[in-house]
Amino acid sequence: AAAGWMRPARLMKVFVTRRIPPEGRAVLAGAADCEVEQWDSDEPIPRKELERGVAGAHGLLCLLTEQVDRKLLDAAGANLKVISTMSVGVDHLALDEIKKRGIRVGYTPDVLTDATAELAVSLLLTTSRRLPEAIEEVKNGGWTAWKPLWMCGYGLTKSTVGIIGLGRIGQAIARRLKPFGVQRFLYSGRQPKPQEAAEFQAEFVPTSQLAAEADFIVVTCSLTPETKGLCNKDFFRLMKKTAVLVNISRWGDVVNQDDLYQALASGQIAAAGLDVTTPEPLPTSHPLLTLKNCVILPHIGSATHGTRNIMSLLAANNLLAGLRGEPMPSELKL
Numbered sequence: 001a002a003a004g005w006m007r008p009a010r011l012m013k014v015f016v017t018r019r020i021p022p023e024g025r026a027v028l029a030g031a032a033d034c035e036v037e038q039w040d041s042d043e044p045i046p047r048k049e050l051e052r053g054v055a056g057a058h059g060l061l062c063l064l065t066e067q068v069d070r071k072l073l074d075a076a077g078a079n080l081k082v083i084s085t086m087s088v089g090v091d092h093l094a095l096d097e098i099k100k101r102g103i104r105v106g107y108t109p110d111v112l113t114d115a116t117a118e119l120a121v122s123l124l125l126t127t128s129r130r131l132p133e134a135i136e137e138v139k140n141g142g143w144t145a146w147k148p149l150w151m152c153g154y155g156l157t158k159s160t161v162g163i164i165g166l167g168r169i170g171q172a173i174a175r176r177l178k179p180f181g182v183q184r185f186l187y188s189g190r191q192p193k194p195q196e197a198a199e200f201q202a203e204f205v206p207t208s209q210l211a212a213e214a215d216f217i218v219v220t221c222s223l224t225p226e227t228k229g230l231c232n233k234d235f236f237r238l239m240k241k242t243a244v245l246v247n248i249s250r251w252g253d254v255v256n257q258d259d260l261y262q263a264l265a266s267g268q269i270a271a272a273g274l275d276v277t278t279p280e281p282l283p284t285s286h287p288l289l290t291l292k293n294c295v296i297l298p299h300i301g302s303a304t305h306g307t308r309n310i311m312s313l314l315a316a317n318n319l320l321a322g323l324r325g326e327p328m329p330s331e332l333k334l
C-alpha cells in the first residue's frame with residue numbers, strides 16, 4: 001500500500017493458529033517484515049486447516065493444542081525457521097525432529113508464576129473450606145438452622161504446609177500462604193534449596209515425611225522437571241485423614257486418579273483440589289466428579305487477562321526475534 005516501498009522485498013510468512021490476546025496480536029500486526037495469517041477463532045484449528053496454513057510459513061505461533069510433529073513440519077516445508085508456542089509446556093512439540101531441522105523454539109516460562117500461585121491458594125481455600133459444597137447447599141435448600149459442625153473444614157492457622165517442588169511457583173505459593181498463620185513449611189524435591197527455603201524457614205524432608213506430617217500438601221511444578229517417582233500410590237496412605245491435597249501440576253506423573261478416588265471416597269484423606277487431570281478435559285462421567293470432597297478446575301492456573309496478554313506478547317516477540325535472527329526473550333535450549 002502507501003508505505004509499500006519501505007517494506008522488504010520479500011515478506012516472511014507467519015502463521016498463527018488461534019485468536020490470541022490483544023497485546024501479542026498488536027506486535028505481530030506491527031511487524032513490517034511479516035505477513036501474518038491467523039486462524040481467527042477461539043476454538044482449536046482443525047488439523048487439515050493447520051497443515052494448509054503452515055505451508056510455506058517462516059514462523060509458526062501455536063498453542064498447546066497443536067501437535068507439531070514430523071508430518072506438520074513436512075507440511076510447513078523448508079521455510080520454517082521458528083516455532084513459538086504460547087505455553088510453558090512443550091509436550092506437543094516433536095523436539096528431536098525440530099532440532100534436526102535447525103528450527104528455533106520459543107516458549108513462555110516464568111510469566112505465569114503469580115497467576116498460578118494465586119490460583120493454587122484459591123483452590124486450597126476453596127477445597128479446605130468446602131466452598132462448592134456450601135454454595136450448593138444454599139441453592140438446594142440444605143441451608144437450614146445453624147449447626148455447630150455443619151460445613152466445617154480445615155483452616156491454615158497453625159497448620160503445616162508441605163510443598164512438593166519448591167520452584168518458582170512453589171515459593172510464590174508459600175509466600176502467599178505464610179500470612180495465613182502457617183506454622184511450619186516442609187518441602188521435598190531433588191535437593192535442598194537452603195537459600196529459597198530461608199524465607200519461609202521451610203524444612204527439606206523426604207516426600208514420605210512430608211506426606212505424613214503436612215495438613216496441606218501442594219504439588220507444584222518446579223521449573224526444571226526434577227525427579228520423577230517421588231509420589232507413588234502409598235503416598236495417600238501416609239497422609240493424615242484430615243489432610244488436603246492440592247495438585248496444580250503434572251510433575252511426578254505417577255499418582256493415578258483411581259488411587260486418588262479411593263483415598264477420597266474411603267476418607268483416607270479429607271479432600272483434594274485439582275487444576276490438572278488426566279485426561280484433559282476430564283469426561284463428565286468421571287468418578288472423581290461424584291465426590292463432594294474433590295474440587296476440580298479446568299486447568300485455569302494462568303487464566304488472568306494480564307497473564308494471558310503477557311504470554312501472547314512474549315510469544316510474539318519470541319517469534320519475531322527468531323525470524324530476524326536475533327536472541328529470543330525466551331528460547332528453549334534444544
Ligand SMILES: *[C@@H]1O[C@H](CO)[C@@H](O)[C@H](O)[C@H]1NC(C)=O
Nearest residue numbers: 231247252253254255277278
Ligand atoms: C497430579 O495430577 C497429575 C495429573 O492428573 C498426576 O499425573 C500426578 O500424579 C498428580 N500428583 C499427585 C501427587 O497427586
